[in-house]
Amino acid sequence: MNETIRLLLAHHSNRSYKTDLVPKETLDAIIECARRAPTSTNSHEISLVVIRNADSRARIAEIAGGQRWIAQAPIFIAVVVDLYKTALGVEKAGSEQVFQRSLEGILAAVSDAGIAMAALMTAARALGLGIVPIGGIRRDPQAMIDLLGLPPNTFPVDGVVLGYVAEESPQKPRMSIESFRHDEKYHAEALKPAIEAYDRTLLEYWQKIGRTDGLTWSANMAQHYSTFSRLIKPVAEKQGFTVEV
Ligand SMILES: Cc1cc2nc3c(=O)[nH]c(=O)nc-3n(C[C@H](O)[C@H](O)[C@H](O)COP(=O)(O)O)c2cc1C
Numbered sequence: 001m002n003e004t005i006r007l008l009l010a011h012h013s014n015r016s017y018k019t020d021l022v023p024k025e026t027l028d029a030i031i032e033c034a035r036r037a038p039t040s041t042n043s044h045e046i047s048l049v050v051i052r053n054a055d056s057r058a059r060i061a062e063i064a065g066g067q068r069w070i071a072q073a074p075i076f077i078a079v080v081v082d083l084y085k086t087a088l089g090v091e092k093a094g095s096e097q098v099f100q101r102s103l104e105g106i107l108a109a110v111s112d113a114g115i116a117m118a119a120l121m122t123a124a125r126a127l128g129l130g131i132v133p134i135g136g137i138r139r140d141p142q143a144m145i146d147l148l149g150l151p152p153n154t155f156p157v158d159g160v161v162l163g164y165v166a167e168e169s170p171q172k173p174r175m176s177i178e179s180f181r182h183d184e185k186y187h188a189e190a191l192k193p194a195i196e197a198y199d200r201t202l203l204e205y206w207q208k209i210g211r212t213d214g215l216t217w218s219a220n221m222a223q224h225y226s227t228f229s230r231l232i233k234p235v236a237e238k239q240g241f242t243v244e245v
Helices: 003-009 024-036 054-063 066-073 084-091 104-125 142-149 188-208 216-226 232-239
Strands: 045-049 073-084 130-134 153-162
Touching: 003 104, 024 104, 045 054, 045 104, 054 066, 054 073, 054 142, 066 153, 073 084, 073 104, 073 142, 104 130, 104 153, 142 153, 142 216, 142 232, 153 232, 188 216
Parallel strands: none
Antiparallel strands: 045 073, 073 153, 130 153
16 A cells, blocks of 8 residues: 555554654654645745743643643644734735634634644654644643744644654544545435444444543533633634634
């Protein structure tokens, strides 16, 4: 099988890391891959903040709700939506940037952040590192903004932990292809049976790896998606992001 396809199909997150440092050339190559990723309208609206300082990583682990792998692995890369950068271009061309005040602006920037993050993770894994994406930094976005010294019109969307894996983790099963791939039109009827089957599969998976606290997919979704964070909106607004249109 093609090496890239093999790598993508073997995706899994790692939450156990050695403290071994990552060579500079390896880190540089990973970052170059993310910089080469496309952005909407060639906006370059993503920036990365590379955090190697142990105290900062310990602080981020705390901000993310006690995620010890952030402190353990040698590198944390914060993925920042950066409309500060784009505003400088808009101003240079004699206009005022308003894009950050639209839902379209937020959707475009967040999708670019995801693309950069995917490139980052794939490159890191191709070079033998383990990764885990981290959305937990949004538990306290203001603390991240303060820690990273982020200017207006920026927002720390996610992060990625990078390091050499100490203890490998098994691959988590996915919901069936019918729940994901829809040919020609969306096939809603495929979902309930797929969810039924995946709830069982996931429980078997938790049992197999000895996790007694493992939930079905439905219960996990109920835990996370029956509520929302009230912390993002005020901080995003303070940074300059609103949804006027
Ligand atoms: C945007 C994003 C944010 C995530 N945030 C966290 C996080 O804060 N902490 C964590 O341990 N895992 C986090 N994850 C990892 C997911 O839990 C994981 O990808 C999912 O359970 C599937 O497992 P797998 O990556 O091993 O296949 C995140 C994943 C994504 C894509």
